[in-house]
Amino acid sequence: MKRLARLLAIAAGALLAFTVQAQAPRSGGELVFPVPSEPPSYDGHREETFGLIHPFAPFYNTLLRVDPFDKGGTKPAPSLAESWTVSQDGKTYTFKLRQGVKFHDGSEMTSKDVKASYDKIIFPPAGVGSTRKGQYAVVEKVEAPDPATVVFRLKQTSGSFIASLLSPYNFIYKADILAKDMNWYEKNIMGTGPFTFVEHVKGSHVLGKKNPNYWDKGKPYLDGFRAVFMRESAAQVAAIRGERAQIQFRGFTPKDRDNLKAALGDKITVQESPWDCILLVTINHDKKPFDDKRVRRALTLALDRHEGSKALSQIAIVKAVAGVQVPGTPFATPPAELNKLAGYWTDAEKSRAEAKRLLKEAGVADGFSFTFKNRGIPMPYEPLGVWMIDQWRRVGLNVRQEVIEPAGYFGVIRKGDYEVAMDFQCGYIVEPDLDMYKFLSVDRNPANYGRYKDPVLDDLYDKQSRATSVEERKQLIRTFEKRLLEEEAHYLMTLQWNRIVPHSSKVRGWTITPSHYLNNTLDTVWLAQ
Amino acid sequence: MAVTPQTVEELTRAEPRRAGWIGAVLDFIRQRPLGAIGGGIILVMVAVAATAGLLAPYNPLENDYAAMLSAPNRDHWLGTDAHGRDVLTRILYGSRTALMVGLGASLIGAVFGALIGVGSAYFGGRVDLVVQRIMDVFFAFPVIILALAVVAILGTGVGNVILAIATPMVPRCARVVRSSALAVREMPYVDAARAAGFGHRRIILRHMLPNVMAPLLIMATAFLGEAILLESSLSFLGLGVQEPTAAWGLMLRGAAVEFAESAPWMAIFPGLAISLAVFGFNLLGDSLRDALDPRLRTQ
Numbered sequence: 001m002k003r004l005a006r007l008l009a010i011a012a013g014a015l016l017a018f019t020v021q022a023q024a025p026r027s028g029g030e031l032v033f034p035v036p037s038e039p040p041s042y043d044g045h046r047e048e049t050f051g052l053i054h055p056f057a058p059f060y061n062t063l064l065r066v067d068p069f070d071k072g073g074t075k076p077a078p079s080l081a082e083s084w085t086v087s088q089d090g091k092t093y094t095f096k097l098r099q100g101v102k103f104h105d106g107s108e109m110t111s112k113d114v115k116a117s118y119d120k121i122i123f124p125p126a127g128v129g130s131t132r133k134g135q136y137a138v139v140e141k142v143e144a145p146d147p148a149t150v151v152f153r154l155k156q157t158s159g160s161f162i163a164s165l166l167s168p169y170n171f172i173y174k175a176d177i178l179a180k181d182m183n184w185y186e187k188n189i190m191g192t193g194p195f196t197f198v199e200h201v202k203g204s205h206v207l208g209k210k211n212p213n214y215w216d217k218g219k220p221y222l223d224g225f226r227a228v229f230m231r232e233s234a235a236q237v238a239a240i241r242g243e244r245a246q247i248q249f250r251g252f253t254p255k256d257r258d259n260l261k262a263a264l265g266d267k268i269t270v271q272e273s274p275w276d277c278i279l280l281v282t283i284n285h286d287k288k289p290f291d292d293k294r295v296r297r298a299l300t301l302a303l304d305r306h307e308g309s310k311a312l313s314q315i316a317i318v319k320a321v322a323g324v325q326v327p328g329t330p331f332a333t334p335p336a337e338l339n340k341l342a343g344y345w346t347d348a349e350k351s352r353a354e355a356k357r358l359l360k361e362a363g364v365a366d367g368f369s370f371t372f373k374n375r376g377i378p379m380p381y382e383p384l385g386v387w388m389i390d391q392w393r394r395v396g397l398n399v400r401q402e403v404i405e406p407a408g409y410f411g412v413i414r415k416g417d418y419e420v421a422m423d424f425q426c427g428y429i430v431e432p433d434l435d436m437y438k439f440l441s442v443d444r445n446p447a448n449y450g451r452y453k454d455p456v457l458d459d460l461y462d463k464q465s466r467a468t469s470v471e472e473r474k475q476l477i478r479t480f481e482k483r484l485l486e487e488e489a490h491y492l493m494t495l496q497w498n499r500i501v502p503h504s505s506k507v508r509g510w511t512i513t514p515s516h517y518l519n520n521t522l523d524t525v526w527l528a529q
Numbered sequence: 530m531a532v533t534p535q536t537v538e539e540l541t542r543a544e545p546r547r548a549g550w551i552g553a554v555l556d557f558i559r560q561r562p563l564g565a566i567g568g569g570i571i572l573v574m575v576a577v578a579a580t581a582g583l584l585a586p587y588n589p590l591e592n593d594y595a596a597m598l599s600a601p602n603r604d605h606w607l608g609t610d611a612h613g614r615d616v617l618t619r620i621l622y623g624s625r626t627a628l629m630v631g632l633g634a635s636l637i638g639a640v641f642g643a644l645i646g647v648g649s650a651y652f653g654g655r656v657d658l659v660v661q662r663i664m665d666v667f668f669a670f671p672v673i674i675l676a677l678a679v680v681a682i683l684g685t686g687v688g689n690v691i692l693a694i695a696t697p698m699v700p701r702c703a704r705v706v707r708s709s710a711l712a713v714r715e716m717p718y719v720d721a722a723r724a725a726g727f728g729h730r731r732i733i734l735r736h737m738l739p740n741v742m743a744p745l746l747i748m749a750t751a752f753l754g755e756a757i758l759l760e761s762s763l764s765f766l767g768l769g770v771q772e773p774t775a776a777w778g779l780m781l782r783g784a785a786v787e788f789a790e791s792a793p794w795m796a797i798f799p800g801l802a803i804s805l806a807v808f809g810f811n812l813l814g815d816s817l818r819d820a821l822d823p824r825l826r827t828q
Contacts, residue, residue, distance in 0.1 A: 231767070234786040255787050311594030315611045315784055376767065382783055386612055386772050390592040401771045403685055 025221045025509060029527035032245045034230040037377055037406040038203070041186040044169040045121045046129035048447065050426075050516050051406060053168055054249050055206035055227035057520040058220075059104070060171035060191035063095060063114060063150070064162070066429065066513065068524050071273065073513030074429055076162055080109065080172055080192070081150070090157035095150045101215040103174050104196045111144035116175035118142045118152075120182060128182045134437045134445035135164045138465075158465060160433035168428055168517045194220035194523040203229060214523070221509070221526035231406075233379050240504065243267075246527070247503035250516045251275070251317055253379060260502045269505045271512035275317070275497035276326050276435075277426040279384050282491060285452040287419050294362040296489035299420070300343035301355035302395040307348065308387055309495055316380040318495035324439070324481045326514065327496055329430045330470070331477050342486045343493075355395040366396040373402050373421040375409045381422055384494050413449045423449055423491075428517040432477055433465050439484050439491060450490050457483055457490075557820065564816020570809030578624040587615040589622040589775040598792045608794035611784030616794060620802050622775035627806055630687065630760040630770070631753045634694035639749040641695070642702020647737050649703065650710035651729070661707075667700040676759055680768045690769045694759045698752050705748050709741040716740075747818040754810030761803050777803045 037051030044052060044060065064084075067077040081095040101109040122139050124130040138158045143151040154161060171191055177184050189197040194216070195208035209224040228245065230236050237256045239245035241263050252260070260268050281299065289295045305321045313319045321344065325332035338344050345351045359368070374385045382403075389399045399420075404412055413421055427435050437445055440461055441453040457480060464476035484490055501512050509524040558565040577584060586606075587593075593613035601608045607616040649660040667675065679693035713719065714737065722732045761778030763769030770776040780799035789796055 237787075253787065259787075259790070307594060311597060311613075314597070315787075378767065378783060382772060383611070387592065389773050390590055390612070393590055401773065403767065403771050405681075 023508075025524075025526040026528060027221045027526070028223055031222050031225040031247070031507070031522065031525060031527065032239075033225070033227055034236040034239050034245050034248045035206075035227045036229075036231055036233070036236065036248070036250060036379075038229050040407050040410060042189050043129070043183075043186040044171040045117075045124075046131060046186065047169070048131045048410070049406070050250055053517050053520050055200075055208075056189065057168055057171075057193070058195040058208050058225060058522045059189050059193040059197050061101070061193055061521070062166075062168060062170045062172065063118075064165045065168070065521070066166050066518050068509075068519050068521070069511050071511055071513060073273075073276075073515050073518050074163075074431075076166055080114065084162075091154045093152040093154070093161065095152075097148045097150065098215060099148060101192050102213055103192050104190055104211065105174075106213075107174065107176075109172065109174075109192050110147040111150045112147070112175045113172055114150045115142050115144040116178045117170065117173045118150075120173070120178060121170060125182060129446075131447050132167065132169065134440055134447070135167075135434060137444065156466060158433070160431045160465065163429050163431045164434060166429055168520065194521060195222075195225065198224070205229060216523060219523045221524075222522060225522060231376070231378070240268075240502070243504065246507050247501065247510070249501065249520060251497075251499045251501050253315065253317055254313075254500065255315070257500045257502045267505055268502050269507070270500065270502045272501070273499045273512045273514050274320075274326060274328065275499035275516070276428075276430050276514040277424065277497040277499075277516070278322055279318075279380065279494040279497075280423045280425055280491050281388070281494065282413070282418075282421050282423040282449040283489075284416055284419055284421075285450050285490070286416060289362060289364050289368075290419060292362045293488055294358040295364055296492075297342060297486070298355040298358040298362070298364075298395060299392065299397075300485065300489050300492045301345075301351045301358070302397070303343055303388065303391045303492065303494070304348035304351065305344060305493075305495060306346055308391075312380070312383055312387060312495060313498070316383040317497050317500065318380050318384065319498040320496040322493055322496040323485065324436055324477065324493075325432060326427075326430050326435075331432050331474055333478055333481060337478070341482060342489075352395050359395065359397075364397075367398050368396070369398040369400065370419045371400050371402050373404055373409075373412065373418045375422055375424075376403045376405045380497065385422065388494070414446075416449075416451055421449070426515065426517065428515045430514060432473070433461075436461055436464075436477070436480060439480075452488075452490050454483075454488060454490065457488070557816070561816035561820060563812050564820070567809045567812025567814075567816065570805060571813060574624050574628065574806055574809065577621055578628050581621040581625055585615075585618040585621045587618040589614065589619045590773050591615075598788060598795075600792070601794055607798045608792070610780070610795050611788065611792075616780070616798050619775040619780060620777065620798055623777045623780065623799065623802065624806075626687070626770055626774060626776040627757045627760060627803075630691055630694065631756040631810075633691040634698060634756040634760075635749045635753050637691065637695035638698025638752060639702050639745055642699045642748075643706045643738060643741065643745050644733075645699065646703035646706030647710045647733050647741060650707045650714055651733050651737060653714075657707075660703075664700040664703055667697065668704075670697070672697040672755070673759065673762060676763060677766075677768065680763060685768055685771055687770055687774070690760055690763055693763065694756045698756070701752070702745065702748050705744050706741050709744050710737055713737050713740045743821040747814065747821055750810065750817050751814035754807040754814065757806050757810065758803065 035051060035054045037049055039047050039049055039052035041047060042056055061080045063079060063081045064076050065079040066073055067075040080098055080101060082098045084093060084095045086093055097111055103109055119142055121130050122133055122136040124133060138154050138156060140153045140155045145151060173185050174190060194211050194214045196211045198207035198209050200206045206227040210220055236248050241260055257270055283290045283296050285291050309321050320327040323333045323338050339346055375381050385401055389401060392399050425438050438447060440448060441458050442448045442451050443453060444458060460476055460480040464473050467473035467476055506528045508528050509526045510519060513519060596609050597611055597613040599605050599609040605615050609615055645660060649657045675697040676693040679696045680689060683689040683692060719736055722736050760769055764776050764778030765782045770779055777799040781796050785795040
């Protein structure tokens, strides 16, 4: 009996060893992945598109990162900062930096570089773009008391400050370069990341090769990567299906997933997650008649989101009807309550009748025409655009769609050269402060393309951010949501996305999260044989 | 050129032509049955485009998600697309887009091509040299590449697509028209016009241009089919006409590709419409060339 037990123990040990060996990361290989969009510039602090993150994040590190193996995508993990402490009054955050980290030009990374990068993000000088500076309004100053320490001093306590440092866009740049030219990183690449930049052939691809001096010894596992720009999802699916690419990090439609699984069987692994992304309709408050809140409200009332959810979830990467928080998350408004907001009513005919009444009251004639500008990314922008234009047609609006190339899209929107346009809110982490700052007045948030100022909304945002109890915060978020989406109808929500990533089963060490901005540093990714 | 006895015999045996345009049409049908078929297809297309509002069973922009991805049935003869829009309705309305883009591009291309070609031949010398080298630059690019470049500069939309397709047509028309205009330039009536002291504009527009219309017409007709195909290609690539406008090329992209296996009607019927239209214009273009080209007429 004892002998049998010993044999079983040996067999179990051997099996375990085999399993461990089978799962041990393997070095080598090139990861090839399609990217559906190309960024306008290389500056992470300025841009807000996955088209920048997917091909260019592997060249950089951030101060902190989201744990690459956390499927919830919320757990902070060290990156260039090894550890951190918070003062008792909650207003001072001290970060100890990793030693021996080198930029790709061989120079040492120190606290001076972190300070310079965050100063650029939080306090950008005139002429320097920083899309997310509103997220750091709570920061009073950034200090670098010694080469290995960075201190953030806050004006008041903030429950979301650590979450805001998890932004994958906050690349750490070299201070000396920034001192000479704050805009240098818009056209150049030089970081501390696991891969070094080889080339970017516009319209074609980005190449990266393994950084042999990477601070996290043994990583990255890949010899390099090739990010191939492919706008059409059919071409992306064909690349995966033909095993010319291994993964597309953004996501595919349910139909694409089914087709790939049917064609490749076990060669395909599917990872799915709710997606912290929603397409918004931004309405230019500077253009008539959209300066009238009755017109904006009519636009939201015209959308039958419940029917849209049922139908579009079959053909596009969208699913749930949502307010300002990802449905099902702690601060999201429950559906029964959300359905009381204008535009969320379950009676579509009643909604449309009210929309028509408001348009008439505002003096907007039946058949009024306007141009809806949409971003030239087929999924899900195209099906949602078709859906909305038809919904608006049903209340007597005649809408023409103008599709703009992704690289030029935000240039047009930022200039205010539009009447009504598609915008998006994609978070890298589900947290009300980060998800809702998008809607603050334009003087607090340059990414508010509606160009409105609403001090009441700003005040509600600040109050919820400082709220000490969860219930109080929830109530403030509900009030914020009601003002944003119903009373003022500054922005229109469409439908929450649903993320589906079918990838080659050879791709290991990558975990899906609710954000397609996370887990693109590629340091943990490896290719099985 | 010596005239062969057979040619003389043929010419003398030729049946007398019928009078009036109806007679000319009947002659064309009898002598060029393939061209007549092409003309018939185009006539049907024009009629459909003109009466799409009466013929179409649904609104081309109306989404009906209860009927999305329906196979052809009694209610939707050619099925529905991913938004529940009736495929037949969108094909009928799509003929308007195809004709608008095709005719618009051909007209612009032919007018500018003719003016450049005749002007280049009339002035000759350095003007001709410079103009023709510029035309050579345009000739260096394949038609689709040139159209893509123009769309990239101007942006998408019906108007811009018309200009994008007309752009590669201009040098082609200019080259063909120039070769005819070079011969016309030497005609006595052009010399007479010059001797009478007429200005360049009058000589070009009144005396030369009408006499190079035959090759121009052939060129424009042949280009119509190509323009429709180009519009479909640009729209398929997402660079042409934009949703929700009904356009054949647009109907072939997006969900039509994704659902090609489970809902093939979304791609098959618009594909057939494109093929038929291009076939019709090519047949008519070839027959017109045969009928109007004097060299081919005497062979």
